[in-house]
Amino acid sequence: MKVSAETRLTAILEGTRAGTWEWHVQSGELVINERWAQMLGYEPSDLEPISIKTWENLTHPHDRRAAQAKIERVLQAEDESYESVLRMRHKDGSWRFIHARGMVFRDEDLDGPWIVGTHLDVTQQKQTQHQLSQLAESLPGIIYSFVMEPDGTYYYPYISRKTEDFYGFPPEVGMERPESIFEVIHPDDLEVVKDTIEYSYESLCQWVCDYRVLVDGTSKWMRGIAQPERETDGTVTWHGMVISIDDQKKLEEELQRLSTIDELTGAYNRRYVLAELESQLANHARHGSAFSLISMDIDHFKAVNDTYGHLIGDDVLKRFSDIVSARIRKTDIFARTGGEEFLILMPHTEISDAHILAEGLRETLEALRFRASDKEHIQITISAGIVGCHSRQVSDISELLAQCDQSLYEAKRSGRNRLMLREL
């Protein structure tokens, strides 16, 4: 079937619902099709006499100036074609968004250049776009699209405004310079972020990553979640969201800390010190590094409770813990393992140094008087068993604890207020 070029063109224009325009620049003559006028609620006859003035009058002044500047560039051959989205006034008074495209048409037979082009009504798309961006702004996180090409080039086609709150800069910065997004990531977390992106690129599994950003010297926890999609050329696009999980992380850290602490004294608890002892033992087995363990018990503590009451007993336990905590080094671990039983784990410490610490504590406590009331003061003493792991391989923490308890038991049995040492 032979169809004329004109018929085909008409069919295309009908199918795309495009308005057409032809503008003779010098005279201002404007030729439009029916659709051009109907987009704005008119019939062409309603707009007679039609000239470039018709277009000027119907176009929003701000958009008109921007379009005229672009047209000028096409006329000066600085740009090959003209493209703009304009607001044009509909007959009912509303603004319609019109996507205009055009190019210069020159011919010797013509009296100067014409610009010819099309109009498409994109109001619906614009409204949807606007609604989506409003929705994105109202969400509690950053909405974004991230593209990575097979050669590793990456960029952000879209980032929502929330970057201002989270990263301290507007989204345009990230869209122009995608590296700026990676530059705010905490240096310690950058590798895990990159590795997880790479894994998601390869596997097309959802990208989920918790990481910190450093903004004005303050670090904040973020969680990124994004779904990847691969195109046929290997390019992967992720659509996702970054939310702040700083409060949640702080709470988790606090809960984690609390789960290792004895509530009454603030010393570490039994579970924590045993876990540390386990890793110390592994270290000892691997590198042979010496360490010491002191098991302490307040002598006749039952008598303190019985004489002064449980609350005063609690107070003594707290003050005793404060004294020990102030004496030990940062690397030592002081824990309450039972009612009036305590352990001090001293990494990289010979038994002689552990002995000095324990003896210092014993003397201090012996000399000290805890105030029970205006008139009454309590004296407490401690007994301790000290074990130094120097050369012998001890593979089992229960054996180590048994040796330590044995030393403590001997200190108690031989009169209390004393220390017993055992080197393994």
Ligand SMILES: Nc1nc2c(ncn2[C@@H]2O[C@H](COP(=O)(O)OP(=O)(O)OP(=O)(O)O)[C@@H](O)[C@H]2O)c(=O)[nH]1
């Ligand atoms: N105030 C107080 N007392 C506690 C706490 N936990 C355990 N105790 C008390 O600690 C005392 C321990 O007594 P015993 O095990 O008989 O030992 P002791 O009296 O210290 O005697 P020796 O250890 O043999 O010197 C008991 O009276 C317990 O009730 C606590 O959290 N607060």
